[in-house]
Amino acid sequence: MNETDRWLAEYDGLHQELGNPLVHWLSVPILVVGIVGLLWALPVPLEFVEISPLLNWGSCFLLAAVVYYFVISLSLAIGMLPFVAAVMAFLVWLDYSAYSLPVAATGLTLAGIVGLSAGHFGHGTLRAVLRDLQLMMIAPLWLLSRLYRRVGMPF
Numbered sequence: 001m002n003e004t005d006r007w008l009a010e011y012d013g014l015h016q017e018l019g020n021p022l023v024h025w026l027s028v029p030i031l032v033v034g035i036v037g038l039l040w041a042l043p044v045p046l047e048f049v050e051i052s053p054l055l056n057w058g059s060c061f062l063l064a065a066v067v068y069y070f071v072i073s074l075s076l077a078i079g080m081l082p083f084v085a086a087v088m089a090f091l092v093w094l095d096y097s098a099y100s101l102p103v104a105a106t107g108l109t110l111a112g113i114v115g116l117s118a119g120h121f122g123h124g125t126l127r128a129v130l131r132d133l134q135l136m137m138i139a140p141l142w143l144l145s146r147l148y149r150r151v152g153m154p155f
Contacts, residue, residue, distance in 0.1 A: 004073040004155065007138050008145050024119025028139040031112025033087050035136060036061060037105025040091050058091060065137045075155045079144045 040058030048055040062084050069077035095101050113133075148155050 002072075004076065007072065007135075008142055021119065023115050025143060027112045027115025027119055028143060029083070029087075030108050030115060031133075032136060032140060033090060034105050034108030034110070034112050036087055037091055037094065037101060037108060040095065041102040041105055054088075054092065059088065062088060068137075069141065073141075073155050075148070075153065076141055076144055079148070079155075080141060083140055083144075 036058045038058075039061050040056050042057045044056045066077065066080065066084055069080050091101070094104055145155055
């Protein structure tokens with residue numbers, strides 16, 4: 001079993017009996033945006049700003065995730081690029097808007113956690129949500145792999 005299959009099988013095993021799959025599917029991207037937003041809001045060294053105003057802990061985290069996606073599966077990594085670009089675009093917009101990035105990111109993170117809890121309702125909620133948090137960047141890959149399977153795309 002290759003690494004992609006191992007990660008996806010582990011995540012799939014935890015999500016065989018979701019109490020509310022639609023809520024779970026909506027909560028995963030919300031949680032990712034929230035947590036990356038929290039990282040985005042952290043102070044960065046001056047050297048980061050000198051390189052690029054978009055270089056921060058959140059963008060570094062997304063870059064590392066994309067590199068890892070390419071290591072484990074080329075087709076899934078390519079499929080994840082629009083999602084990662086959308087997350088970055090949203091966070092750039094939020095950062096330059098009148099809204100407070102830390103407050104919005106905290107709200108999104110909490111909404112994602114509540115949504116994951118609702119999605120797992122009745123099936124080991126707390127343990128499953130904690131595992132979802134550990135596998136936060138595998139979750140969107142798992143969702144994409146489910147879509148790929150549905151349309152018959154190999155990964």
